[in-house]
Amino acid sequence: MSPNNPAALPSYDQIQQAAARIAPYAVLTPVLRSATLNALTGADLYFKCENLQRGGAFKFRGACNAVWSLDDERAARGVVTHSSGNHGNALALAAATRGIAAHVIVPDGAVRTKLEAIERAGAILHRCEATQAAREAKAEEVRLATGAELVHPYADTRVMAGQGTAALELLQQSGGLDALITPIGGGGLAAGTAIAAHGLAPQLALHGAEPEGADDAARSLAQGHRVGPFTAHTICDGLRTLIGESNFDALRMHRVQVATVSDEEVVVAMKLLWNELKLVVEPSSATVLAAVLKYPERFAGRRLGLVLSGGNVDLEALPW
Amino acid sequence: MSPNNPAALPSYDQIQQAAARIAPYAVLTPVLRSATLNALTGADLYFKCENLQRGGAFKFRGACNAVWSLDDERAARGVVTHSSGNHGNALALAAATRGIAAHVIVPDGAVRTKLEAIERAGAILHRCEATQAAREAKAEEVRLATGAELVHPYADTRVMAGQGTAALELLQQSGGLDALITPIGGGGLAAGTAIAAHGLAPQLALHGAEPEGADDAARSLAQGHRVGPFTAHTICDGLRTLIGESNFDALRMHRVQVATVSDEEVVVAMKLLWNELKLVVEPSSATVLAAVLKYPERFAGRRLGLVLSGGNVDLEALPW
CATH class of the missing domain: 3.40.50.1100 (Rossmann fold)
Incomplete structure (x- = not known):
C-alpha cells in the first residue's frame, strides 16, 4: 500500500544527513548517569533522554x-x-x-x-x-x-534514518560505548540505532528489550523468520506492534540480541528511573533498564548506552 | 552559633573555585527549551534543570x-x-x-x-x-x-558559592541572557546566582519568585529591612524559610526584583512543565515559571534563564 512498505533500510550516510536535517528543530537531548544505578547493575550506564525530546519521544x-x-x-x-x-x-x-x-x-x-x-x-x-x-x-x-x-511510523526509510540520529548523539556525548540497548516495537528505533552505531563503531554490541507480552522480535529471531500478527498483552503501549519486515532484517544483520522482561520488572525499572534520575518515562522506555537488571551477565562491566524512548505517561494513572 | 552565621557573601572568584571543586561530582545539568512556553510567555526561556542534579536538587x-x-x-x-x-x-x-x-x-x-x-x-x-x-x-x-x-543550608559562604555555579553553567550553555530568575527561600541560591551572574554579565537583570504564603523577601525589600520570623502557608515546602541576613543583603546589592505567586498559579506552572517539558518539578521550582506567566511586562521579549531548583516530589501525592 505504501511505497515505503517494505521500506529500504537507510544507509549510515542517510542517518548523518538526517542528523543535519533535523538539527534546527530537534532537541539535542541530554545524557544522564547515576552512580546508584551503576552500582546496582555493575555496568557503566549512559541514559539518552529521548523522553525530553520535542513531543516527549524519539519519534x-x-x-x-x-x-x-x-x-x-x-x-x-x-x-x-x-x-x-x-x-x-x-x-x-x-x-x-x-x-x-x-x-x-x-x-x-x-x-x-x-x-x-x-x-x-x-x-x-x-x-x-x-x-x-x-x-x-x-x-x-x-x-x-x-x-x-x-509517513509510516517505522516501515519508512526516512523515519528509520531519523530515529538513528539519537544513537549518533549518544555515542558522541558518552565518549564511546561498548554496547547499546533500545526498546523494540515496530523496529524503527532499533534499526536506525543499529545502522548508526555500527557506522560509527563496528564492534559495538547491540541489544534490544521487549515486554514478554509482545515478544515477537525475540520469537522471530529464535525462529529465523518473522512471526505473524499477534495480540499483545503488556502495559508497554508503544511496543505492542509487530516488528516491520526490513526492521527485522536489520536486527539479524546487526546481530541484535533481544531480552524480554515482564511488566512487573518494567514497573520496578520505572520507579528506579524516577527515584534515581528524576525521570518519568513510559513503560516502553523502562524495558531497557529492566533488561539490564535482569541479565547482568550480558551487561556487567560494560559501558552501555540506554535509549529512554519517551515520557508520555498519564501522571494520574501511573502503573503502581 | 555557627561561625558562618551571618555568613560573608562569596566573591565571584569563590564561585569559580567552587565550580572547579564540584565538577568531578556534580551533574552538568541540561538546559531545556520549549517553543510552546516561549509562545505562551512571549519570552525566550532557558530552563536550567537542577531537578536532574544529583539528589534531585541544586542543593x-x-x-x-x-x-x-x-x-x-x-x-x-x-x-x-x-x-x-x-x-x-x-x-x-x-x-x-x-x-x-x-x-x-x-x-x-x-x-x-x-x-x-x-x-x-x-x-x-x-x-x-x-x-x-x-x-x-x-x-x-x-x-x-x-x-x-x-554546614548551614543557606547562611554559609561555601554553600552560597556552590549554589552560584548553576548560573555560571546556565549563562555558558545558553550563550548569554538578558535576565535570570530563581526561587527564593533562605536565599542561598538567589545570593549565589546574583553574584555569579553579575560577575559574568554585570547588566543582567535579576529576578526572584516567592509564594504569597512565604513572601518575606518581597516584604523585606519593600520595607528596606529584613522582616522577622513568620509562619508560612504554601505548598512550596522548599521556600518556607526566612531569608538569611547576608542573603537579603545580596538581594539588595544586586537589585533583585521579587515576584510573588499564589499556590494555584504554582500548580498551573507545574502542570505546564510536565506537559511541555516532561519535567516533574517541586512546587518551589515552579514558582519561577508562574512568575513569568503572571508578570509578562517584566519578562516579555527577553532571553530569560529560569532555575528549576528541584524535583523531589511524591508522584503519588501531586498537588492537583
Whole structure:
C-alpha cells in the first residue's frame, strides 16, 4: 500500500544527513548517569533522554526527517499517518515546523489526552474504526484525496534514518560505548540505532528489550523468520506492534540480541528511573533498564548506552 | 552559633573555585527549551534543570563545595546540618563522595520518605523536637560531641558559592541572557546566582519568585529591612524559610526584583512543565515559571534563564 512498505533500510550516510536535517528543530537531548544505578547493575550506564525530546519521544526525529526530506511541491500537499500515538503527535509537530498540513488517522476509542495533544499540535484528525485494516484504508483514502505523503511510523526509510540520529548523539556525548540497548516495537528505533552505531563503531554490541507480552522480535529471531500478527498483552503501549519486515532484517544483520522482561520488572525499572534520575518515562522506555537488571551477565562491566524512548505517561494513572 | 552565621557573601572568584571543586561530582545539568512556553510567555526561556542534579536538587552544589572545602583534618570529623529536606540529603550525598560522616538532625514528624533517602545516602540521623530552636540546639550538641563541621543550608559562604555555579553553567550553555530568575527561600541560591551572574554579565537583570504564603523577601525589600520570623502557608515546602541576613543583603546589592505567586498559579506552572517539558518539578521550582506567566511586562521579549531548583516530589501525592 505504501511505497515505503517494505521500506529500504537507510544507509549510515542517510542517518548523518538526517542528523543535519533535523538539527534546527530537534532537541539535542541530554545524557544522564547515576552512580546508584551503576552500582546496582555493575555496568557503566549512559541514559539518552529521548523522553525530553520535542513531543516527549524519539519519534520526532524520524517524523521531522521525513517532513524535511520532501521537495517543496510534495511538502505542500501535506503528510498523513495512521498512528495516533507518539508518531502521530511527532508528525503533527514536525509538519508544523514546515507549515504544512498533517493528517492523522485516529481510531475510535483512542485516548482523549493523546488526541488533544495531536490536535493542539495543529493536525487534522480523521476518525475511523479501531482495526488496523480500517486505519490503513482511511490513510489511503486521505492520501488519495489530498495528495499527502504517507509517513509510516517505522516501515519508512526516512523515519528509520531519523530515529538513528539519537544513537549518533549518544555515542558522541558518552565518549564511546561498548554496547547499546533500545526498546523494540515496530523496529524503527532499533534499526536506525543499529545502522548508526555500527557506522560509527563496528564492534559495538547491540541489544534490544521487549515486554514478554509482545515478544515477537525475540520469537522471530529464535525462529529465523518473522512471526505473524499477534495480540499483545503488556502495559508497554508503544511496543505492542509487530516488528516491520526490513526492521527485522536489520536486527539479524546487526546481530541484535533481544531480552524480554515482564511488566512487573518494567514497573520496578520505572520507579528506579524516577527515584534515581528524576525521570518519568513510559513503560516502553523502562524495558531497557529492566533488561539490564535482569541479565547482568550480558551487561556487567560494560559501558552501555540506554535509549529512554519517551515520557508520555498519564501522571494520574501511573502503573503502581 | 555557627561561625558562618551571618555568613560573608562569596566573591565571584569563590564561585569559580567552587565550580572547579564540584565538577568531578556534580551533574552538568541540561538546559531545556520549549517553543510552546516561549509562545505562551512571549519570552525566550532557558530552563536550567537542577531537578536532574544529583539528589534531585541544586542543593548538592553547595553541600559538595562545603565538603570539599574542608582540609583533611577537619573533614575527618565529618559534617552536620539541621535540615531534613533537600540540603540534608545533599550533604549526606556530598559527604559520601569524600567518605566522611554526615550527621543530619531530623525533627519529629519529618516525612518518612525523605528520611529514608537521607539514610540511604549514608547519613547518621539524630532525632529532635520539631522546633527551630530544638534543631539548632541538637546540631550544636552533635557538633561539640563529634567535632563535625556545621554546614548551614543557606547562611554559609561555601554553600552560597556552590549554589552560584548553576548560573555560571546556565549563562555558558545558553550563550548569554538578558535576565535570570530563581526561587527564593533562605536565599542561598538567589545570593549565589546574583553574584555569579553579575560577575559574568554585570547588566543582567535579576529576578526572584516567592509564594504569597512565604513572601518575606518581597516584604523585606519593600520595607528596606529584613522582616522577622513568620509562619508560612504554601505548598512550596522548599521556600518556607526566612531569608538569611547576608542573603537579603545580596538581594539588595544586586537589585533583585521579587515576584510573588499564589499556590494555584504554582500548580498551573507545574502542570505546564510536565506537559511541555516532561519535567516533574517541586512546587518551589515552579514558582519561577508562574512568575513569568503572571508578570509578562517584566519578562516579555527577553532571553530569560529560569532555575528549576528541584524535583523531589511524591508522584503519588501531586498537588492537583
